[in-house]
Amino acid sequence: MKKKRPTLQDVADLVGVTKMTVSRYLKNADLVSSPLQIRIREALDTLGYIPNRAPDILSNSKSHAIGVLLPSLTNQVFSEVIRGVEGVFEPAGYQTMLAHYGYSRESEEARIATLLSYNVDGLIISESFHTDRVRKMLEVAGVPVIEIMDSVSPPIEQAIGIDNEAAAYAMTHFMIEKGHRKVVYFAARMDERTLLKIKGYERAMQDQGLTPLCVKTTSASSFTLGATFLEEVLKQQPDTDGIFCTNDDLAIGALYACQKAGIKVPEQIGIAGFHGHDISRAMVPLLATVITPREEIGRLAAEHLLSRLQGNPIQQRVIDLPFKIEAGESL
Amino acid sequence: MKKKRPTLQDVADLVGVTKMTVSRYLKNADLVSSPLQIRIREALDTLGYIPNRAPDILSNSKSHAIGVLLPSLTNQVFSEVIRGVEGVFEPAGYQTMLAHYGYSRESEEARIATLLSYNVDGLIISESFHTDRVRKMLEVAGVPVIEIMDSVSPPIEQAIGIDNEAAAYAMTHFMIEKGHRKVVYFAARMDERTLLKIKGYERAMQDQGLTPLCVKTTSASSFTLGATFLEEVLKQQPDTDGIFCTNDDLAIGALYACQKAGIKVPEQIGIAGFHGHDISRAMVPLLATVITPREEIGRLAAEHLLSRLQGNPIQQRVIDLPFKIEAGESL
DNA sequence: CATATTATTGTTACACGTAACATTAACATA
DNA sequence: TATGTTAATGTTACGTGTAACAATAATATG
Known part of the structure; x- marks a missing residue:
């Protein structure tokens, strides 16, 4: 009953040629004679032919799809990474398959397996620690892999990101310089990057004897x-005079809470965030934050992956991008 | 040189059975004898076998992938829609292929064709106007399609969203009730939904003789x-006393600008947004806004699509979800 | 013990686009 | 006219997992 969608053979039958001729037309119209071009074009139109990548993927395993695996698809940080990636791959004719694993290692394994089962040509993933099973899968699959977000070393093949620990150290140091002494760190999620930031914060405090x-x-x-x-x-530490948050959301939430409670920022408490989202750079007062190159991470990851898909060798194992301390008005 | 990744045949050879037996094990371990189960498990492990969906997609064209086509992947609204969709499809064992078309119809055509070329089992798309070519493609492809965001009528098959025009009408009316008379609308992007909202706003103003x-x-x-x-x-209309923005971003930007310029909100100017993002509901003052069920739209779209993939008929052509006027403190 | 039944594994064919090679037709040149 | 060259189209084989059917072995039943 439900007619299946037309195949190349259907188009070929309508024109009265073999499907190979139609295939040639699709690849490059000038490979067939001009009268045939017209008739094939008409037949394609009449039937509403839609290309089918499955057989090609099967026979040469080039899918022109790449997999992007992120902890979360909603977090604004990753939205911007995606924009960077798509900005490169879409014009290059690659379809991105997005997946997320909700910060769970088990889920990461399953998601990578799924992406590979669709024969993605390459992978962009976002954690630096991976189970042995994941490492084995990536090795066996033999597709290029790029790890993003932290400039972790040594990478599986190639890593692109910022030095999260150094960034947190720098901001903490800056807060102390600004005169804040009792600086508390607000952490959530406790993923890999948050742990690195905590390390940087703790080191900076201890270096100043705090x-x-x-x-x-x-x-x-x-x-x-x-x-x-x-x-x-x-309630617990009333003499707190500085708050450094693992991301802008927490910082903004804390800042609004201060405004409601009548606590003056930055006079009584200094507040700093992490990432430098648009809102942080538009609000009143401007939020002090660490500006991270999220879109650029995505863009560079895509560019390097693309380069490798074109047969070029790895150029640089670890690409460490600069972050920037934005002083804002909240410190 | 580059050893290709192992196939079922490789696993079967290692165990000394046919690939069919291994295929059975993968589908349901109890379909093979227990001694074989162990040996197959070991062989799979040794070789690091990764399933390959391509042949199955080719022969029965069920890909267990669904395509989601959105205008933008960065816009927070769509991030939340994605979360809703993934929340349903991921546990159901479906891989989502995301694509975006940057509000261009040409691009929409190309993206749909690409998604269909990967044999997605279903589509969630987000505009209600479509070119004839798009309609034909969707018809020929024969996969279930759900249109989201606006509760448009009549849908291709099924639409899920809110009544954008009614929502804008309601908020405008509310602003007028609150005493604002010279209400200006801030519009950006000028996509389909924005045009609907403008229509609602204009109608509400005119109904009150404004x-x-x-x-x-x-x-x-x-x-x-x-x-x-x-x-x-x-500068141009100094007596403006109300601003209704097509989304929260514009509203918040305008609100901060007022704060900087010393203009009192809502005393001198009332400001309202659209969507009710987290930030709007946390900021000081609380933003007046239209709260839209973004995640629910995604969730429902996925649930209905899933139901149809399971063979059920369309239950309801148009699902019109309620919005909510949030008074906030900015009106 | 013979036949029926079940459990387990094997065989065959198929999905469809394309690379590689083969063929035919058309035209050019000596 | 015969041979060489090019252009245009056709033929064949392939990739890999699984449905459908077939075969065999093991067990049960009368």
């Missing part, structure tokens, strides 16, 4: 969470 | 744009 203090949760960050954390800290 | 005024641009919205628009309007 005592680090971390408020943590494994759940996702949000504006509300920033506010909740602030209340908690003010 | 003159609608729209500030427009085809470029993307941003916080900065909201600020720019505000300056412009204050």
